[in-house]
Amino acid sequence: MTDAVAIVGGRVLTGLGDEFEGGAVLVSEGRIEAVGAHVDIPEGARVIDAAGCWVLPGLIDPHSHIGAHEEANGPAGFDGSEVSSPVTAGVRAIDAINIEDLAFRDALAGGITSVVVKPGSGNPIGGQSVAIKTGGGRSVDEQVIVPSLGMKSALGENPKQAYGERKQLPSTRLGIALVIRQALFDARDYAERRDRAREEGAPFAVDLGKEALAAALDGTLSWEQHAHRHDDIATALRIAEEFDLRLVLNHGTEAHKLAAVLAERDVPVIYGPILSSRSKVEVREADPANLARLAAAGVRVALTTDHPVVPIGLLALQASVAVRAGLPRDTAIAAMTSAAASIAGIDDRVGALEPGRDGDVVVWTGDPLDVASTVREVLIEGRTVYAAPTGAGHEETA
The missing domain is CATH 3.20.20.140 (Metal-dependent hydrolases)
Known part of the structure; x- marks a missing residue:
């Protein structure tokens, strides 16, 4: 059993200038453990499929x-x-x-x-x-x-x-x-x-x-x-x-x-x-x-x-x-x-997707600088605090 969560398959922008197409962010015990194009996902981790999405720091x-x-x-x-x-x-x-x-x-x-x-x-x-x-x-x-x-x-x-x-x-x-x-x-x-x-x-x-x-x-x-x-x-x-x-x-x-x-x-x-x-x-x-x-x-x-x-x-x-x-x-x-x-x-x-910092991660439907992009999911310290369902509207998850 693990509390780890992995956001995988998206275009990852670390906030420090690095980008990984089809990358992954691994969060464990509320902190970022690994970021990159090739990240080992531990067995039992919750996996968030971000394919086609952009993944950024909060x-x-x-x-x-x-x-x-x-x-x-x-x-x-x-x-x-x-x-x-x-x-x-x-x-x-x-x-x-x-x-x-x-x-x-x-x-x-x-x-x-x-x-x-x-x-x-x-x-x-x-x-x-x-x-x-x-x-x-x-x-x-x-x-x-x-x-x-x-x-x-x-x-x-x-x-x-x-x-x-x-x-x-x-x-x-x-x-x-x-x-x-x-x-x-x-x-x-x-x-x-x-x-x-x-x-x-x-x-x-x-x-x-x-x-x-x-x-x-x-x-x-x-x-x-x-x-x-x-x-x-x-x-x-x-x-x-x-x-x-x-x-x-x-x-x-x-x-x-x-x-x-x-x-x-x-x-x-x-x-x-x-x-x-x-x-x-x-x-x-x-x-x-x-x-x-x-x-x-x-x-x-x-x-x-x-x-x-x-x-x-x-x-x-x-x-x-x-x-x-x-x-x-x-x-x-x-x-x-x-x-x-x-x-x-x-x-x-x-402020960045970097090992050691808090697991605050946002999954966007597209480029966040494109006004048509919306937020799909927000994690704070590895826990989902906001999720928008497909279609209009949104809901929060505590």
């Missing part, structure tokens, strides 16, 4: 609000931004996620098995993101990849609007940068006093917000910077250099204007969403070709739906649009798999 959306901005639940389901204060570094996105959000079903139907859920962009410093699987658990805690992954920060129009309407700091770009810098200076001072108290065995009052910011200062948490306009991106680079932050740009509408600088400093960009309208001034130059320009300059890129801005199940469609605008198809596949995992810091677990 896709990753590294910037979403799934479960925190719930589908079809109105204001009762909006828990993404704690805008009662400009700095809410202590809040954690995991505490806002409703695992029964309908969007998780849509994610699986779109081949997405991992997401990074982030606080919203109403605050200069919004709180901590979480990486989770999109299915397979009885609660969100059973789907966690990393409970606190990064620190969300926002520049530009959103925090300006949120606090400008109240006529309080920060109401301008100057004020936003001030709030961020002051919070980081305060956290640095806090960490020094905390460490000194520990050395001396003295009592010390814990501040959860400053603890989280201290983790960003020491590089434990990435600095996830919401920024669209080139001047905001320049500010993000400036602050990251001042405090030695591990910067990841989110959205990056005008990041192509600083592509050479981003490439030199190895600052990755989680780009998008691509399918949304130019709904505000700072995205007036939105163009999927900008993503191709970033990649051509050597910037590491991933794709985001920013769900619910764009429905999460349309991640692969966004990749198709990016390819039409000039992004190489291998780069587009990586932007939803291996590169997305690397940028998010979860590539030890997900």
Whole structure:
């Protein structure tokens, strides 16, 4: 008796650039054991015939609000931004996620098995993101990849609007940068006093917000910077250099204007969403070709739906649009798999069909960049969590 499952006979794309026509993926005990054109299948393994299909790693959306901005639940389901204060570094996105959000079903139907859920962009410093699987658990805690992954920060129009309407700091770009810098200076001072108290065995009052910011200062948490306009991106680079932050740009509408600088400093960009309208001034130059320009300059890129801005199940469609605008198809596949995992810091677990990584595998009816292709079956850690029957409709299997 074995718990192994083998997906055989399909066109296997590993997410790392390798392809095997008529290949196989073997998953055992929830992890990938073997991938290639010739894989020995153990006796008793469950076999999934993928002949005529494409087999890929589970896709990753590294910037979403799934479960925190719930589908079809109105204001009762909006828990993404704690805008009662400009700095809410202590809040954690995991505490806002409703695992029964309908969007998780849509994610699986779109081949997405991992997401990074982030606080919203109403605050200069919004709180901590979480990486989770999109299915397979009885609660969100059973789907966690990393409970606190990064620190969300926002520049530009959103925090300006949120606090400008109240006529309080920060109401301008100057004020936003001030709030961020002051919070980081305060956290640095806090960490020094905390460490000194520990050395001396003295009592010390814990501040959860400053603890989280201290983790960003020491590089434990990435600095996830919401920024669209080139001047905001320049500010993000400036602050990251001042405090030695591990910067990841989110959205990056005008990041192509600083592509050479981003490439030199190895600052990755989680780009998008691509399918949304130019709904505000700072995205007036939105163009999927900008993503191709970033990649051509050597910037590491991933794709985001920013769900619910764009429905999460349309991640692969966004990749198709990016390819039409000039992004190489291998780069587009990586932007939803291996590169997305690397940028998010979860590539030890997900993002590629490679021995040792989680057995998150998606069987597509055809090329996932072809809009006519659909997801036939999704496995998370070797267990089928979604299956679409032949014909219209679909059903989930727990």
